[in-house]
Amino acid sequence: MTEDSRYRLATRSIHGHRLRDAHGSPHIPVYDTTTFAFASTADLLDVVDGRKPGSFYTRYGLNPSILALEETLAGIEGAEMAWAFCSGMAAETALFLTHGREGVVCIGDAYGGTLELLAQQLPLLGIKTHLILGDELDRLDALLADGIRLVFFETPTNPTLALFDIRAMATKAHAHGALVAVDNTFASPVNQRPLEFGADIVVHSATKYLGGHSDLTAGAMMGSKASLGPVWSWRKNLGSMIAPATASLLSRSLRTLVVRVRQHNAAAQQIAEAMTRHPKVSRVFYPGLADFPAHALAKKQMHGFGGMLTIEVAGRREDATRVADRLKLFALAPSLGGAESLVTQPCTTTHHELTPAERTRRGISDSMLRLSVGLEAVEDLIDDLEQALR
Secondary structure, eight states, X not given: OOTTTTSOHXXXXXXXXXXXXXXXXXXXXXXXXXXXXXSSXXXXXXXXXXXXXXXXXXXXXXXHHHHHHHHHHHHHHTOSEEEEXXXXXXXHHHHHHHHOTTOEEEESOOOHHHHHIIIIIGGGGTOOEEEEOGGGGGGHHHHHHTTOOEEEEESSOTTTOOOOOHHHHHHHHHHTTOEXXXXXXXXXXXXXXXXXXXXXXXXXXXXXXXXXXXXXXXXXXXXXXXXHTTHHHHHHHHTOBOOHHHHHHXXXXXXXXXXXXXXXXXXXXXXXXXXXXXTTEEEEEOTTSTXXXXXXXXXXXXXXXXXXXXXXXXXXXXXXXXHHHHOSSXXXXXXXXXXXXXXXXXXXXXXXXXXXXXXXXXXXXXXXXEEEOOSSOHHHXXXXXXXXXX
């Protein structure tokens, strides 16, 4: 952990880096610079070989805007170090190519793009991938014994908000010499810090809650130096570095991360409770509900229950589509975690590429609507849902 880990999360999100601007700016400005000059070859080699901190070449990540961001990212997850990427999928690709070459097992639901990468693209490279559901955990021991060296999962998952016991997964994987990587996008570091429960690596689509304003696309990876060190060359040579301007925007967003996520949490809880009472909603998926199947686990490993919830409209796919189309404040759009509320029907967006049979196997019904609860007045959001359901 960084030397500032003694500070609480809200403080680290603002004062999480040690770089200082020469002109006294409270944040590192955009260094939209490709390369950086040195006074001597000896100075250059000190930076290139890691003997001294400094900037060198932006595609390598050695740029002040990027370095300051990464130090803050490490601090908010309680990690030794962090890498920033141009997208969440870029981060996951680097993760799988670095640590998944001996095989990857993905547990439970995940973002549709992640499932496509695992099921279709990685096998083309000779990487064995296994997609098992939460009720198939009895297969995990055999896969680990067979040499799988990377266990990957989301918790909460997309879109059913299912939870996995991070500590239990880490204990099982580590007994076989495997690493555990957790996609913490839905929870954010405000609500959950997987490294504290034994995970080795955390990944984020920073486009979502870390960015928080629907105005940037980025990814992040946090963990120990031993786990993240080998990832560096993959990021460099795949060209998946975050741009300095995007890094600066993301640094701006992290300053308000805690207050934003706490508001998302509070509003989502109220909406989830209101939807459980609505006659045209057959089911609500939200970890903060007392009758949610994994509510006890949520209270054990989460500090808040998040701004995401999924409702199942009573009826067919067409009924859910009509509700989505009638919403006025919830914008019909993919993504999540912004100030504005969003609605998406997983069968038409995030999980559209899965076959109907595979969606059914994963418990993703066509009548589901996934809600990203924004920062509007919660009363207005509930009114909007109720008028659409009518």
